[in-house]
Amino acid sequence: MAPQTHFRSLPLRAAGVQATKASPSDVRRMNRSLIFNLLFPSTSRSRAELSRITGLSRVAVSDVVNGMIDERLIRENGHETNANGKGKRATLLAIDPMHLHVIAIDLSQEHLVEGCVCDLTGTPQTHLRVALDEGEHVDTQTVVHLIGSLREGLPPEVEVIGIGIAVPGVVSDGLIRESTMLGWRDVDLGSAVASRFGMPVTVMNDTLGETFTERFFGQAGPNLMFVKIDRGIAAATLIDDVPALGEHDAGGEIGHVSIDPMHGPECPCGKRGCLETLISAPAMRARMEGLDEDGRRSVKASAGATFATAMSMPVGLLDVSDICVYGPPDVIDDVFVEAAQATLDAATLSSFHSRTVIRRCRCGADITLRGTAVATVLRHLERA
Numbered sequence: 001m002a003p004q005t006h007f008r009s010l011p012l013r014a015a016g017v018q019a020t021k022a023s024p025s026d027v028r029r030m031n032r033s034l035i036f037n038l039l040f041p042s043t044s045r046s047r048a049e050l051s052r053i054t055g056l057s058r059v060a061v062s063d064v065v066n067g068m069i070d071e072r073l074i075r076e077n078g079h080e081t082n083a084n085g086k087g088k089r090a091t092l093l094a095i096d097p098m099h100l101h102v103i104a105i106d107l108s109q110e111h112l113v114e115g116c117v118c119d120l121t122g123t124p125q126t127h128l129r130v131a132l133d134e135g136e137h138v139d140t141q142t143v144v145h146l147i148g149s150l151r152e153g154l155p156p157e158v159e160v161i162g163i164g165i166a167v168p169g170v171v172s173d174g175l176i177r178e179s180t181m182l183g184w185r186d187v188d189l190g191s192a193v194a195s196r197f198g199m200p201v202t203v204m205n206d207t208l209g210e211t212f213t214e215r216f217f218g219q220a221g222p223n224l225m226f227v228k229i230d231r232g233i234a235a236a237t238l239i240d241d242v243p244a245l246g247e248h249d250a251g252g253e254i255g256h257v258s259i260d261p262m263h264g265p266e267c268p269c270g271k272r273g274c275l276e277t278l279i280s281a282p283a284m285r286a287r288m289e290g291l292d293e294d295g296r297r298s299v300k301a302s303a304g305a306t307f308a309t310a311m312s313m314p315v316g317l318l319d320v321s322d323i324c325v326y327g328p329p330d331v332i333d334d335v336f337v338e339a340a341q342a343t344l345d346a347a348t349l350s351s352f353h354s355r356t357v358i359r360r361c362r363c364g365a366d367i368t369l370r371g372t373a374v375a376t377v378l379r380h381l382e383r384a
């Protein structure tokens with residue numbers, strides 16, 4: 001079973017798309033995704049309401065819904081309240097969180113591999129963590145063992161329908177092309193895990209997973225630049241809910257784009273002035289060490305201004321009005337964000353360009369796991 005990694009759109013939000021020459025199974029998959037979308041993550045709707053919103057006939061909705069109930073994707077969940085208390089009240093449908101689950105694995109953290117079992121709404125049910133010793137690296141066995149342990153603890157009524165793995169680095173066509181953080185190049189982790197567990201595996205970039213979480217559970221709309229500033233710096237961009245992955249699926253790998261190639265600090269990659277040497281969390285912490293509060297504020301404000309300068313050109317190119325920054329609170333705080341906003345305003349404001357807002361991500365714990373889990377659920381829906 002080949003791992004799947006391409007996310008050309010987010011079906012959850014891509015409602016209303018009609019293919020002109022779709023086969024019956026394509027139509028069935030699309031309608032299934034459409035209805036799942038309208039119930040995700042925790043909305044209850046009647047068949048009549050689904051018919052009204054989708055434009056599908058009552059018969060067609062019932063057909064799709066009954067299939068989804070049989071598959072245990074959704075369930076009947078009570079009845080509509082009826083103001084006058086008379087007549088037959090419609091049955092409500094909701095996503096079934098009880099039966100089908102996915103396993104999500106996060107390889108993006110330092111010295112830690114974390115996994116969880118999530119229900120179809122992307123809500124983690126159980127976590128397991130494997131701590132790595134200094135100098136110890138993640139390998140396939142670590143991942144396989146963690147997934148095995150997560151499965152072992154599950155009650156018999158729970159069925160795992162897929163595994164999602166979030167990896168820091170470039171993932172393309174199922175392969176981990178390059179992960180500097182893990183020291184991997186051209187690693188086919190997905191196939192190894194898929195053959196071991198006999199189920200589909202979705203390998204994806206960690207920042208893209210986090211972007212999905214911000215989109216599905218945070219405050220983002222369909223157009224977003226999401227930037228993670230931590231050990232490294234990485235970004236993901238949604239344009240009309242389509243991730244901009246680029247020619248080599250490396251879109252968002254901005255950490256080693258230099259913004260001061262002649263005079264910036266030397267970078268392990270061989271260049272000078274890479275964004276990571278200037279505003280990654282370790283770089284900022286090193287510059288703040290030993291300084292008083294004013295000194296620390298000044299370092300963070302300067303880093304915020306550098307960040308905004310770097311982001312001003314993609315903002316102009318793409319006209320995205322929402323930049324969400326995710327990072328540890330000791331460096332990515334109000335001082336950083338306010339300085340970044342002031343610099344971005346000075347760089348981009350114009351009569352035709354509305355204000356682009358830079359804000360901190362509030363999704364918190366499990367941000368990588370939840371988005372990866374939802375992506376895995378979406379892959380399941382796309383399959384016949």
Ligand SMILES: [Zn+2]
Binds near residue numbers: 256257
């Ligand atoms: Zn570099």
